[in-house]
Amino acid sequence: MNLYGLLASRFPAEGEAPCLILPDGRRLSYAELESQSARYGALLAEAGLAPGDRVAAQVEKSAEALFLYLGCLRAGCVFLPLNPAYTRSEVAFFLDDARPGLFVCAPERLEEAQELAWASRLPLVHDLGARGEGSLAAAAVQMPETFATVERADGDLASIVYTSGTTGRSKGAMLTHRNLAANGLVLHKYWGFRPGDVLLHMLPTFHVHGLFVATHCALLNGSPMLFEPKFDASRALRLMQEATVFMGVPTYYVRLLQEKGLTREAVAHMRLFISGSAPLLPETFSAFRERTGQTLLERYGMTEGGMFTSNPLEGERRGGTVGFPLPGTDVRVVGDDDAPLPAGEIGHIQVRGDNVFAGYWQMPEKTREEFTPDGFFRTGDMGRFDSEGYLAIIGRDKDLIISGGLNVYPKEIEEAIDALPGVAESAVIGLPHPDFGEAVTAVVVRGREGAGLTGEGIVAALKGRMAGFKVPKAVHFVDDLPRNAMGKVQKNLLRQRFSG
Ligand code: MLC
Ligand code: AMP
Numbered sequence: 001m002n003l004y005g006l007l008a009s010r011f012p013a014e015g016e017a018p019c020l021i022l023p024d025g026r027r028l029s030y031a032e033l034e035s036q037s038a039r040y041g042a043l044l045a046e047a048g049l050a051p052g053d054r055v056a057a058q059v060e061k062s063a064e065a066l067f068l069y070l071g072c073l074r075a076g077c078v079f080l081p082l083n084p085a086y087t088r089s090e091v092a093f094f095l096d097d098a099r100p101g102l103f104v105c106a107p108e109r110l111e112e113a114q115e116l117a118w119a120s121r122l123p124l125v126h127d128l129g130a131r132g133e134g135s136l137a138a139a140a141v142q143m144p145e146t147f148a149t150v151e152r153a154d155g156d157l158a159s160i161v162y163t164s165g166t167t168g169r170s171k172g173a174m175l176t177h178r179n180l181a182a183n184g185l186v187l188h189k190y191w192g193f194r195p196g197d198v199l200l201h202m203l204p205t206f207h208v209h210g211l212f213v214a215t216h217c218a219l220l221n222g223s224p225m226l227f228e229p230k231f232d233a234s235r236a237l238r239l240m241q242e243a244t245v246f247m248g249v250p251t252y253y254v255r256l257l258q259e260k261g262l263t264r265e266a267v268a269h270m271r272l273f274i275s276g277s278a279p280l281l282p283e284t285f286s287a288f289r290e291r292t293g294q295t296l297l298e299r300y301g302m303t304e305g306g307m308f309t310s311n312p313l314e315g316e317r318r319g320g321t322v323g324f325p326l327p328g329t330d331v332r333v334v335g336d337d338d339a340p341l342p343a344g345e346i347g348h349i350q351v352r353g354d355n356v357f358a359g360y361w362q363m364p365e366k367t368r369e370e371f372t373p374d375g376f377f378r379t380g381d382m383g384r385f386d387s388e389g390y391l392a393i394i395g396r397d398k399d400l401i402i403s404g405g406l407n408v409y410p411k412e413i414e415e416a417i418d419a420l421p422g423v424a425e426s427a428v429i430g431l432p433h434p435d436f437g438e439a440v441t442a443v444v445v446r447g448r449e450g451a452g453l454t455g456e457g458i459v460a461a462l463k464g465r466m467a468g469f470k471v472p473k474a475v476h477f478v479d480d481l482p483r484n485a486m487g488k489v490q491k492n493l494l495r496q497r498f499s500g
Contacts, residue, residue: 002152003177004073006184008034012222019219020063020227028063030222033070036063038147039140040071046143047102047124051076051150054100054160058082058091058109060130061205061229064137068104068128069211071140073177076150077101078157080172081206083406085467088112094162095120098172098361102126107134130229154178160361161208163303163407172361173304175212182354183306184216186326191245191272191297192313193221200243202231202252208303209277209405214247237261240270249277249405250437253284253296264293272313276301276322277405278437279393285319298322300393302379305329305356308349309391321390329353330376331391333383338372346394349383350376399491401430401438406469408440410491413462413470417442420461422450427481427489428472431499442472443494445481453477474498 011017015031022028028036044055055077059065072079080098082091084106095103095116105113107127117125126136152158158177162170199218203210218225226239231248233255240246253275256262267273273288276299289295300322301307308331311323325331332340333347341347356377359367370378380398383391401408410428417426424447430438446453455475462471476498482490 001154001177001181002073002076002149003158003181003184004037004070004149006181007070007216007219008149010220010222017222018224020066021224022063022227023229026063033067035145036067036140037070037074038145039143040067041074041147041149042071042143043136043140044071044075044077044102045147049075049077049101051152052078052157053102054078054080054098055102055104056080056082056095056098056100057104057128058084058086058113058206059104059106059128060084061210061227062128062130062132063227064128064132064140065205066215066227067140068136069205071147073158074147074149076152076156079159081159081161081211083204083206083467085469087464087466088116089465090467092116092119093170094172095122097170098160104128104136106130152177155358157358159212161303169412171363171366174358174361175306176358179306179355179357180212180216182328183326184212184220186328186355187213187307187310188217188220190310190313190326191217191274193217193223193245197221197223197245197271198243199223199225200228200236200239200246201225202228202236203247203249204230207277207405208301208306209247209249212306213276213301217245231255233259234261237266240267242269244270245272245274246270247274247276250275250280250284251278251404251435253280253288254435254437257284257287257291262291264291267292267294270294272297274299276307278402280319281437282319300381300391302381303357304377304379305351305353307355308351308353308379311390318390321386321392323391324389325391326353326355329355332376333385333391338376343385343387343389346382346384348397349379349381349391349393351379352376401428401440403430403433403438403440403469404436408470410440413440413442413466413472416462416465417444417458420453420458422447422453423458424448424450425481427491427494429491429494429498431474431495433473436473439473440470441498442475443481443498444475444477445479446477 011030019030020028107129127134128136159175160172299310311317330352382395413428424445426444433439482493
């Protein structure tokens with residue numbers, strides 16, 4: 001079934017029920033969500049986009065951006081969200097790889113978008129601003145308020161979300177209508193969504209966490225969302241007076257804890273705080289409980305399949321763990337031979353289920369490598385089940401840094417640094433950071449012409465070439481990189497040397 005059809009089947013009978021409550025005071029009802037998403041669906045169809053065609057959107061979070069996502073589902077198109085922080089060259093790669101039938105950009109980047117579209121021979125560009133301005137919304141207004149949602153089979157694609165690749169190039173994770181529906185239904189039930197819930201939505205909508213996990217739960221519940229453009233700790237505290245559920249990455253909780261106003265009284269209206277996308281430090285878990293009397297519910301997931309495990313709503317939410325496999329998801333911890341390990345032993349985490357993605361866009365080889373013969377996806381995370389079935393994430397066997405909930409693949413940054421004049425070689429590592437959890441850190445060896453090279457110079461050279469969250473927060477210089485007998489850089493030694 002079309003995922004939109006499933007969501008709409010849960011919308012409140014009372015069409016005037018609020019769906020989006022925006023910072024400027026606008027309140028958009030579920031009836032408006034239906035009519036607006038119809039307009040966007042009709043616009044895509046009229047523009048000649050067929051089911052299966054991709055729609056790339058690099059836009060700020062807004063009600064209109066959500067209409068576009070839902071309109072895309074309704075027209076059977078495949079939604080491809082892109083972080084607004086991505087630079088021209090990063091976007092060029094995604095457009096070239098996914099070949100969307102429509103690229104929606106921010107108004108201030110329209111000229112750049114048109115150049116990119118021309119270079120990649122894309123047929124259509126529109127712009128959409130944070131306040132709903134731009135040619136896309138202007139065209140949608142002209143469209144009818146009703147649109148027959150296109151039928152889709154379970155295995156048809158609903159979205160492609162790019163995740164960085166270990167080779168430095170991103171891979172597009174193909175998510176089907178079934179993947180998203182299955183995960184949405186399970187989370188809605190597991191986290192006990194109920195009448196009266198109000199979701200405080202401060203996550204970005206270019207990723208799985210904000211776009212699917214948070215939004216689908218609210219829509220399946222017919223609940224209002226306080227739909228905020230970005231996370232702001234003091235504003236979050238104010239809005240929690242009206243909300244019941246909040247979802248965030250650990251950085252949000254670290255920042256909330258810095259607010260003097262975070263007290264039991266301030267969060268008395270809230271019933272549930274969920275954390276994920278990066279490791280939650282035990283001290284954050286404990287401090288939050290001490291200050292608020294509320295226990296964070298930590299869950300674990302990935303772009304390639306939404307959520308895999310969760311701490312329980314009822315029963316003990318155990319700090320330092322990500323809880324139990326969700327209903328419908330098989331989760332196993334295996335050795336190097338893919339054979340399951342007993343509880344207590346550390347191994348590779350693998351997952352299987354209706355939520356697990358259909359593969360990487362146009363990468364059949366890579367897709368095959370990442371699945372076992374019996375259909376489990378290799379997450380690249382290392383973990384251990386305890387005797388009661390709680391899973392703890394122990395580390396990663398992929399070279400990945402997670403900074404403020406955003407993934408950075410060191411290889412991509414190393415390639416960019418190595419290409420700078422005066423650099424012989426580099427290694428990029430993640431070091432503990434009080435706000436972002438991990439901070440991207442570069443360790444650089446100067447080359448023959450590198451006497452004048454400085455950390456500031458390297459940072460300045462990288463800015464503008466890559467999204468800001470990938471740019472190293474610190475640069476250290478060394479004479480040589482430590483290597484093992486195989487010639488591989490020993491990043492653990494660098495982490496030991498430079499942390500603290
Ligand atoms: C922004 N900056 C970051 C950063 N975000 N640096 C490191 N890590 C980050 N995550 C940099 C900018 O480049 C800029 O640098 C400066 O910080 C200020 O930018 P900003 O946009 O004003 O920052 P801020 O609003 O404070 O954003 C930080 C943040 C945000 C943590 C609130 O990144 C965020 O909302 N992260 C959540 C991401 C997320 O949704 N992840 C889920 C992925 S899904 P300069 O130098 O230019 O000033 C997933 C699956 C799952 O992982 O399990 O959920
Ligand atoms: P992404 O590719 O952005 O979806 O990031 C997915 C990765 O985030 C996972 O493979 C994990 O490494 C990490 N992750 C998500 N949730 C958690 C969590 N609760 N604890 C530790 N790591 C997590």
